[in-house]
Amino acid sequence: MMDRRYWFRRGKDRGMAVLTFLCTIAVLIPLFLVLGFLVRTGASALNWDFFTKIPGAAGEPGGGMANAIAGTLLLIGLAALVGIPVGVLGGTFLAEYPHARLSQLARFTADVMNGIPSIVIGLFAYVLIVLPMRHFSALSGGVALGVMLIPTVMRTTEEIIRLVPQSVREAALALGIPTWKTTVRVVIPTAAAGIVTGIMVGLARVAGETAPLLFTAFGNRFWNWNILKPVAALPLQIFAYAISPFDDWHRQAWAGALVLVTIVLIVSVAARVASSRQAKLR
């Protein structure tokens, strides 16, 4: 009797182990389905024109996304200008003054900010910049992406700087170096590699954002380097082509998605390799 009870419990244990394993597989299946779909469809649609030409006339085959790729780079640059200084310096404050009331508040609100829907950030940039200027612009799109970048960079910077050993700070302070100079010249450089990794991951994430650009950067069928004019972006172009009725545009959307995901994956893998190497050095 005891024995049967034991086998039942043991069987349940094994059964649950298998079940949780199957759950893990089920969670990962969509990743492989999406990647497989992109490689299957996108690779055949990728060609030289895709990287060198701007979109053709509606419905006509041919053309590429060169201007959208350039536009995404421009938007990322603007986002970096907004997000990196605020994120890195704010994160430094969180790490160097961890118990200040402001730190507690900023840490919490940065986490909450991370969860604000991207479409709402788009509305914010619209009200802040597009409304007063009366037209869509790369600037407003860059600001929207920059705002989205801030919480990510702030929290990763904080985590990395916290890993800098206290003895490094003490060594600098013992030499009579002022606190601010210790932070700028000793602490931040020590953490620089990790901070850069965090920034790269953050930029790769916002590069794929579409919703905040719909009514800020807006999209553009032509080249544009003027930050006060609407600009094309890769995710916007993918969206526009995906919901269009033309087969050739569908193929270009797949190609665009393949390029976008490849960039995100390369950056993620590189960041993973870099941070595990840094962990080993420690």
Next chain:
Amino acid sequence: MRIADRIASAWPARTGDRMFQMLLAGMAAAAPVIIGAILVALLIAGWPAIQRFGIRFVVTSTWDPVAGTFGILPFIYGTVVSSALALLMAVPLGLGAAIFLSELVPIWLRAPIAFLVELLAAIPSVVIGLWGVFVLVPWVRAVLSPVLASALGFLPLFSGPPLGIGMLTAGLVLSVMIVPFIVAVSTEVMRAVPRMQREAALALGATGWETTRTAVLPYARSGIAGAIFLALARALGETMAVTMVIGNVPQIRASLFAPAYTIPAVIANEFAEATGDLYLAALVYAGVVLFVVTVAINALARLLVRRAAGGPALLRE
């Protein structure tokens, strides 16, 4: 003389420290300031609609830009039902995977699997939507809907023509997008359960699963609840992937096969082309509703997760 020099030269250094600290503090303050600024900016831009429709906005179903009458009940319905559907699928799977990752997985396999989960979270929304449009929608139309209809067709939930696009597909796409968050956060809070808890259960003769059920899960309960709320907020605010597969028809239908519409989707589709101040303001008002709900859920989720992970609670004295 030398000492006086030293004291004099200490002043600029201290001023430098003070100024630097203020600069850093100013940047750290950006987070709360931006959240406040978003609320103020949206309230101002949405004011004409807020003033005109008040609370009726969220309980009426007419969305008629031509007549200038706006109510977002169908959008709220679509947002809530698609998110609930996503949670229904993502929570059991995500929790199972989190238990596997935190309690069972061989150590060498943990980092690679966690990384793959991270990658799933990193795929841009518009790409998931693209896959949804070209792979998932045809599959739901040709396979899933007919199967559900033949098995459970007597329920109003699974009645009507299988279009492929609609609430069910939106729920599926959303579950793919939120499940990485559930896995990652739940794994983290379960890892934070002290070893002693597990060892005590094991010492009493519990099996692995009994240890998880009686020692780990109860301890991590509030953190897991936080993970679910976090995922819920993501689902409510998710825009692109949902817009591409839900069909974008503002209606309230019992059937999950029917097209629907969500708040983020209507903003995404109509904002750039909205003509007239009231129309724009109504869309911004919808954004205010979305903002307030997601920020409240996020704040709650963060408090739950933080308490579970043993971090400092918000503004603890």
